[in-house]
Amino acid sequence: METRMRTIGLIGGMSWESTVEYYRLINRGVRDRLGPLHSARLLLDSLDFSVIAACQREGDWEGAGTRLAESARRLEAGGADCILIGANTMHRVADAVEAATSLPLLHIVDATGDAIRAQGLDTVLLLGTAFTMEQAFFRDRMQRDHGVRCLVPETAGRAELHRLIYEELCAGQFRPQAREYLLELIAGGVGAGAQGAILGCTELGLLLGDADAGVPVFDTAALHAAAAVEFALG
Structure with a gap:
């Protein structure tokens, strides 16, 4: 049947x-x-x-x-x-x-927001393209509909992550150095008060793999x- x-x-x-x-x-x-x-x-x-x-x-x-x-x-x-x-x-x-x-x-924000709230978190680091980190469409829906506040890296960190996404990840290049950089950004976000991190670019989960970030990581694609x-x- x-x-x-x-x-x-x-x-x-x-x-x-x-x-x-x-x-x-x-x-x-x-x-x-x-x-x-x-x-x-x-x-x-x-x-x-x-x-x-x-x-x-x-x-x-x-x-x-x-x-x-x-x-x-x-x-x-x-x-x-x-x-x-x-x-x-x-x-x-x-x-x-x-x-x-x-x-x-x-x-994608709703799928991610539900997962974050299920773990009882309300402040997370948002990582993605400059468009996703800097424009309001992702952060506003996450705050309004799920009660989750999104922090973002400083200007230089956002620019470098954006470059990595377009020049490397979208071209199928997933270097260990880029993975370490992503972990550094997450550590910086935790230092600023984030309880976890959103991999807000669908290629970032491919880069991070099973690396331990020390906090909950929310892979938006998954x-x-x-x-x-x-x-x-x-």
Whole structure:
């Protein structure tokens, strides 16, 4: 008898390095819940990140939102039952994506906020691209809907992390030196009062791996993927 399962619609390619991880985590989650031969019903619309990154650099968020909204409509037409944006920064245009279809958008901040509150924390360090750390879309939703305050590194730390993400992680380079730098940023955040750290870029979990940061670390890609599995099987 075929297991009843909803179809996940994933807007990916931003970057494809983390999209691969989404695919792995979602399928592993379904397998672990249902048994070794089960896999997820999933539609992927993989965008050319160079186009999206150009919109980011130019501040053309409306153009980026249009492209992601078109992607969501393609997924809906293909039979998806929900939409995931497989990137933290592109939740900057979540409203445009949500308005484009009748499908629920599983928001990465909500998946992360629920996990943070489940551990009883209310102040965390937010790490990600400069857009995610400096603009309000992530921090404001986290504070408003989950009661969690996000700290961010100092200016130089934000700039270097942004460079690492775009020049190394999105290009598939995961150097031990970059991992050590990430751990240094987390230690600095703890010194400033953070009780844990959000890996608010979907490539950062690939960089950190199983390294011990000394505090709870919330991998947004893994938490988002788990929320997708729960939706698909719930």
